[in-house]
Amino acid sequence: MSTTARRLELGRVGETTRRVDAIPKVTGEFAYASDLFAAGMLWGHTVRSPHAHARIVEIDISQALAMAGVHGVLTHTDVPGAKTYGLEFADQPVLAIDRVRYFGEPVALVAAEHPEQARRAAERIQVEYEPLEPVVDPERATEQEPLHEENPTAGHGFRDDQRPNVLRSIAIRHGDPDAEGEVSVSGVYELGMQDQAFLGPESGLAVPDGEGGVDIYVATQWLHVDRDQVAPCLGLEKEQVRIHLSGVGGAFGGREDLSMQVHGALLALHTSRPVKMVYSREESFVGHVHRHPAKIWMEHRATKAGRLVNVRAQILLDGGAYASSSAAVTSNAACFAVGPYSVDNALIECTCVYSNNPPCGAMRGFGAVQSCFAHEAQMDKLATALGIDPVELRLLNALAPGDTLPTGQKVSGSFPAAEVIRRAAELPVPEAEELPRDPIRLPGGAGNTTHGQGVKRGVGFAVGFKNVCYSEGFDDACAARVRLWKGADDELVGEVHCAGAEVGQGVTNVILQVARTELGTENVALAPGSTADVESSGSASASRLTWMAAGAVRLACRDALAEFEAGRSAVDVQRTYHHPRTAPLDPETGQVKGDRVHVAYMCAAMRVVVEVDVELGLTRVVWIGTAQDVGKALNPQAVHGQIEGGTAQGLGLALMEEIQTRDGLITNASFTDYLIPTTLDMPPVEAELIEEEEPDAPYGVKGVGEPPTVVSTAAVVSALRDATGSELARVPVRPDELAGL
Amino acid sequence: MDVVTSQTIGVEVNGTTYEREVEARRLLIHLLRDDLDLTGSHIGCDTGNCGACSVILDRTLVKSCMVLAIQADGASIETVEGLAGEEQLTPLQQAFSDHHALQCGYCTPGMLMSATALLRENPKPSDEEIAKAIQGNICRCTGYWNIFEAIKAASE
Numbered sequence: 001m002s003t004t005a006r007r008l009e010l011g012r013v014g015e016t017t018r019r020v021d022a023i024p025k026v027t028g029e030f031a032y033a034s035d036l037f038a039a040g041m042l043w044g045h046t047v048r049s050p051h052a053h054a055r056i057v058e059i060d061i062s063q064a065l066a067m068a069g070v071h072g073v074l075t076h077t078d079v080p081g082a083k084t085y086g087l088e089f090a091d092q093p094v095l096a097i098d099r100v101r102y103f104g105e106p107v108a109l110v111a112a113e114h115p116e117q118a119r120r121a122a123e124r125i126q127v128e129y130e131p132l133e134p135v136v137d138p139e140r141a142t143e144q145e146p147l148h149e150e151n152p153t154a155g156h157g158f159r160d161d162q163r164p165n166v167l168r169s170i171a172i173r174h175g176d177p178d179a180e181g182e183v184s185v186s187g188v189y190e191l192g193m194q195d196q197a198f199l200g201p202e203s204g205l206a207v208p209d210g211e212g213g214v215d216i217y218v219a220t221q222w223l224h225v226d227r228d229q230v231a232p233c234l235g236l237e238k239e240q241v242r243i244h245l246s247g248v249g250g251a252f253g254g255r256e257d258l259s260m261q262v263h264g265a266l267l268a269l270h271t272s273r274p275v276k277m278v279y280s281r282e283e284s285f286v287g288h289v290h291r292h293p294a295k296i297w298m299e300h301r302a303t304k305a306g307r308l309v310n311v312r313a314q315i316l317l318d319g320g321a322y323a324s325s326s327a328a329v330t331s332n333a334a335c336f337a338v339g340p341y342s343v344d345n346a347l348i349e350c351t352c353v354y355s356n357n358p359p360c361g362a363m364r365g366f367g368a369v370q371s372c373f374a375h376e377a378q379m380d381k382l383a384t385a386l387g388i389d390p391v392e393l394r395l396l397n398a399l400a401p402g403d404t405l406p407t408g409q410k411v412s413g414s415f416p417a418a419e420v421i422r423r424a425a426e427l428p429v430p431e432a433e434e435l436p437r438d439p440i441r442l443p444g445g446a447g448n449t450t451h452g453q454g455v456k457r458g459v460g461f462a463v464g465f466k467n468v469c470y471s472e473g474f475d476d477a478c479a480a481r482v483r484l485w486k487g488a489d490d491e492l493v494g495e496v497h498c499a500g501a502e503v504g505q506g507v508t509n510v511i512l513q514v515a516r517t518e519l520g521t522e523n524v525a526l527a528p529g530s531t532a533d534v535e536s537s538g539s540a541s542a543s544r545l546t547w548m549a550a551g552a553v554r555l556a557c558r559d560a561l562a563e564f565e566a567g568r569s570a571v572d573v574q575r576t577y578h579h580p581r582t583a584p585l586d587p588e589t590g591q592v593k594g595d596r597v598h599v600a601y602m603c604a605a606m607r608v609v610v611e612v613d614v615e616l617g618l619t620r621v622v623w624i625g626t627a628q629d630v631g632k633a634l635n636p637q638a639v640h641g642q643i644e645g646g647t648a649q650g651l652g653l654a655l656m657e658e659i660q661t662r663d664g665l666i667t668n669a670s671f672t673d674y675l676i677p678t679t680l681d682m683p684p685v686e687a688e689l690i691e692e693e694e695p696d697a698p699y700g701v702k703g704v705g706e707p708p709t710v711v712s713t714a715a716v717v718s719a720l721r722d723a724t725g726s727e728l729a730r731v732p733v734r735p736d737e738l739a740g741l
Numbered sequence: 742m743d744v745v746t747s748q749t750i751g752v753e754v755n756g757t758t759y760e761r762e763v764e765a766r767r768l769l770i771h772l773l774r775d776d777l778d779l780t781g782s783h784i785g786c787d788t789g790n791c792g793a794c795s796v797i798l799d800r801t802l803v804k805s806c807m808v809l810a811i812q813a814d815g816a817s818i819e820t821v822e823g824l825a826g827e828e829q830l831t832p833l834q835q836a837f838s839d840h841h842a843l844q845c846g847y848c849t850p851g852m853l854m855s856a857t858a859l860l861r862e863n864p865k866p867s868d869e870e871i872a873k874a875i876q877g878n879i880c881r882c883t884g885y886w887n888i889f890e891a892i893k894a895a896s897e
Contacts, residue, residue, distance in 0.1 A: 018838050018839065018841075019838065019841065019843070021846065022837070022838035022843065022846075023830070023838060025843050025846030025849050026821075026824075026825075026830065026834040026837050026838060026843070026846075026849055026850075026853060027781070027821065027822070027824070027825050027830070027834065028779075028780070028781020028782070028820065028821035028822045028850050029781070029822075030846055031780070032780075032783065032847060034780075034783070034784065035774075035780040196881075197881055198845070198847075198881055199783075199785045199791060199793060199845065199847040199848050199879065199880070199881050199882075200783065200785065200845065200847040201784075201785070248845060249783070249785075249845050249846075249847030250844075250845040250847060250881050250882055251845075252881070280787050281785065281786045281787050281788065282787070438869055440869050440872065440873060441869070503845065504844035504845025504846065504882050505844065506844065637841045638841060640841070640887075641841045641844060641882075641883060641884075641887060644883060644884030644885075644886050644887065645844060645881075645882045645883050645884045646884075647884055648881075648883075648884035648885070649881075670786065670787075670788050670790070671785075671786040671788055671790035671791055671879065672788050672790055676879050676881065677885075678876045678877075678878075678879060678885075679871075679872045679873075679875050679876050679878075679885045679888075679889065680872055680873075680876050682884055682885045682886070684886050685884060685886060
């Protein structure tokens with residue numbers, strides 16, 4: 001095979017640039033967290049609960065401790081500092097204390113010379129459980145015994161809801177919540193529990209520093225918040241715990257919470273040896289939080305002409321055993337329940353409950369995905385009831401700058417919803433394909449044993465929106481540090497430090513493009529992410545990192561350059577960027593207590609063509625066209641990549657992805673049983689970027705990662721409904737529903 | 742009691758010959774990653790579904806988590822580390838970079854091995870043939886379309 005020269009193109013803001021990590025990733029040189037190695041390292045293993053809910057009577061580690069190769073066995077009594085941790089609320093035990101609340105909850109840890117020794121020793125740890133009745137039905141959770149004796153989320157400014165197991169509840173009352181319309185449609189919608197299913201399972205390496213501290217090399221989304229949770233559990237000062245970003249094999253929200261960080265560090269400090277932990281795929285399924293399953297009751301009231309009068313929604317989210325980021329998911333589900341539409345009246349009630357189901361938290365589009373599936377089904381239903389074209393109905397009600405959202409926030413800045421709807425609707429749909437044809441292009445692919453007699457075509461449409469960055473008064477910030485000096489030939493050389501996690505989304509390129517643009521030189525390098533070198537960047541979440549990192553790097557570069565040009569020969573500048581401040585919601589009315597509860601909004605519209613074999617219940621998504629409000633595309637090729645990948649995840653939720661549980665136990669923790677779209681499931685995605693610059697953001701950017709995932713589940717199911725005429729009120733849609741059984 | 746049976750095997754990987762003593766139940770992926778330090782092939786699922794560990798064994802594409810190391814005794818194996826020369830990428834590798842056919846990149850080595858095997862057998866594959874050839878490789882980031890475009894570009 002012939003070869004071509006290795007090349008790397010450099011570029012500035014707004015230009016397509018090849019990924020900085022592309023060459024190490026195509027040659028196999030790129031080191032993921034699972035590839036780490038340290039001389040003399042041990043292997044850690046986690047003992048996990050086989051019960052969804054049980055009291056721990058006794059833990060006997062003596063047999064395990066006596067086994068060859070075993071250097072340490074730890075339980076909750078060995079946690080030297082805080083016994084619990086959490087992203088927002090410290091309600092999750094590092095190791096279970098007297099009770100386990102979910103299937104797979106960590107109970108004990110083992111470190112051994114070899115991973116197999118560690119696994120075998122784990123099997124010899126004898127935990128005596130007394131099983132308890134699990135709380136598994138979210139609709140009954142508020143009437144059952146509380147899973148946490150004191151509500152961990154009480155007293156944080158949330159609505160005072162005294163029902164047991166309420167993690168957070170929100171009521172948004174907007175206008176006259178009883179306002180009547182001339183037409184009303186309603187429905188009950190459900191979404192199953194989706195998994196992030198990033199391809200590189202959780203892993204990391206903890207190395208004791210010999211002075212009581214520890215370095216942790218790990219695949220994560222937010223280095224500093226990991227540190228801030230790990231250090232108290234170890235009983236250490238923050239400076240004694242240094243978190244370093246290792247190669248990340250995808251994240252999608254699933255690496256926001258801690259996985260092995262505290263566990264690995266506990267074992268490393270206990271044994272005075274480096275300790276590596278790598279989860280199997282099965283362990284990964286219980287080792288991170290999932291997308292919240294939801295049940296949504298919705299009623300839309302409108303005039304005969306199609307103007308929305310009142311939207312009433314009740315949303316129930318299952319948060320599982322611990323809080324994770326459920327509070328933010330609850331807020332999103334409530335705030336975006338109406339969709340990107342203008343409506344004068346609304347009553348939105350959203351409750352997230354604790355249960356003994358797997359803990360749920362962040363996943364791409366968190367909260368907005370669930371609501372979008374419901375509000376878009378409703379808009380299609382309303383269009384049918386009124387005899388109005390579904391795209392026209394959406395245009396008629398499209399939210400625009402100056403309009404007021406149900407939270408009372410007035411839309412400011414850029415929000416081209418109508419343009420996004422128009423552009424997506426104008427994309428030409430491919431012609432229907434003749435039969436017979438290659439079976440791989442039939443619904444179900446080679447699994448379709450017919451000649452396509454039962455195939456029906458459907459075209460669907462949906463619109464979705466979501467906030468960028470963190471909200472509700474959280475002081476969201478990002479730091480960057482820039483060093484400048486004169487290199488050979490007196491040329492300016494720059495080094496950027498920013499802890500923003502490269503999880504695959506391409507933030508490394510964004511940081512370097514901004515630095516090259518601001519410094520006017522190609523001689524810029526990005527140092528590895530570490531809590532030891534730079535302040536927090538905030539999380540690689542909520543579509544925020546392009547905006548925040550661009551803001552921080554631009555600020556630091558400009559100030560560094562000014563100092564350098566003032567005559568200093570070497571400059572080292574750190575700056576922190578803040579986006580416009582947001583304000584919390586009033587706990588009783590759900591109305592914003594200031595100008596804005598969210599920084600800004602981004603939207604996307606999507607048109608989907610499907611074929612359904614209505615006799616066999618099999619599907620084929622033929623084509624997807626989308627228009628997305630992106631603010632300004634800093635790296636257009638990477639933006640298209642985000643749109644295509646995000647769309648695939650929403651398609652997965654529509655058609656196949658669901659974590660199945662029975663009495664709280666996960667029954668399909670493998671890629672054999674949890675299905676993910678393959679090349680045979682994913683059609684081409686034709687994407688139009690709508691670039692209308694966001695005035696409050698650096699270079700006019702917005703976020704791009706989440707809107708395609710928010711809208712695609714709704715859009716795919718809209719097309720399935722068009723093909724089948726069935727209501728299809730639950731995702732993932734099952735073959736028997738498509739076949740009308 | 743545990744009975745450990747091991748055997749000395751010889752394999753050629755990317756042109757280099759290795760001799761190692763392996764336990765009978767050791768998987769090829771662990772031989773490559775842990776014994777030979779060739780960590781470019783990845784473990785994504787442990788169950789033969791994701792394809793991140795795909796390698797070419799005696800000119801046949803295999804998932805190396807589904808092959809025992811001793812089954813590879815005497816075999817010639819190609820992994821992602823063997824694709825590029827010191828200074829040069831293969832057209833497929835370059836096309837993956839040019840077409841943004843990777844994000845996190847965890848699936849990329851396996852995807853490249855599947856595509857390399859395809860183009861050797863079939864230098865001008867149709868769209869359907871490309872889709873079928875990489876259907877056993879899961880990518881969670883890209884939505885596949887850029888991977889598809891990269892393989893097409895490399896085949897032209």
